[in-house]
Amino acid sequence: MSKKDNIFGIYPVLEAIKSDTEIDKVYLIKDSGNDKLASIEKKLQNKHVTVNHVPVEKLNRLTNGNHQGVVAVTSPISFVGLEELIESAIASKKTPLFLVLDQISDVRNFGAIIRTAECTGVDGIIIQKKGGAPITGDTVKTSAGAIFKMPICKVDHIKDAIYYLQGSGIKTVAATEKTEKDLYSVSFTEPMALIMGSEGKGISHSVLKLVDEQAALPLLGEINSLNVSVACGAFLYELVRQRNKKH
Known part of the structure; x- marks a missing residue:
């Protein structure tokens, strides 16, 4: 997985969801208790996007930046019904x-x-x-x-x-x-x-x-x-x- 395919951080991911960016999969930190992360997960469920709950080490491998507990993998293509x-x-x-x-x-x-x-x-x-x-x-x-x-x-x-x-x-x-x-x-x-x-x-x-x-x-x-x-x-x-x- 290339790091350049990823969007990370709470607000960038929320903006990506809002702008209908084609998101393939999202990784959320396990057991965070963060309301904003819970809000992201709810929005993704409405869009039928796969959400994986992972340890922080996984998120650290996906990006070098401040991920704030969330990394979204974008898709380079659009899907058909x-x-x-x-x-x-x-x-x-x-x-x-x-x-x-x-x-x-x-x-x-x-x-x-x-x-x-x-x-x-x-x-x-x-x-x-x-x-x-x-x-x-x-x-x-x-x-x-x-x-x-x-x-x-x-x-x-x-x-x-x-x-x-x-x-x-x-x-x-x-x-x-x-x-x-x-x-x-x-x-x-x-x-x-x-x-x-x-x-x-x-x-x-x-x-x-x-x-x-x-x-x-x-x-x-x-x-x-x-x-x-x-x-x-x-x-x-x-x-x-x-x-x-x-x-």
């Missing part, structure tokens, strides 16, 4: 493609995924407001600028996005090692959303129960998992292969 994202893609393409990230936590993995998604024709990326990687300078750099070309939507719960996608006629496929079915036996030629899980836990069990299909990458070595951005690339290029073959 779920309904707008899906309706726009369906209207413009016969076989839209969405990528759903279930709490990817590493900003560089996130950036690499965005870059691959842009190169493979993904129409939009859906992430959860809480628990995922913030969009920082490192994300932008790793994406090689693709983040400015890729619509990104934040939702309260991944499950709600799955329901909405399915209700819109979009097939949902989870990339998971918890299935015997490999990705080469799954059809990716119809409108679909690919769901990728977090680096440590993979896709949450509650999400796995909802999807239409599950698929795994064949792993021939002794290590039982791939880096999530590498796995995502393998899935997306199998999808490209199938769709190009169809045409």
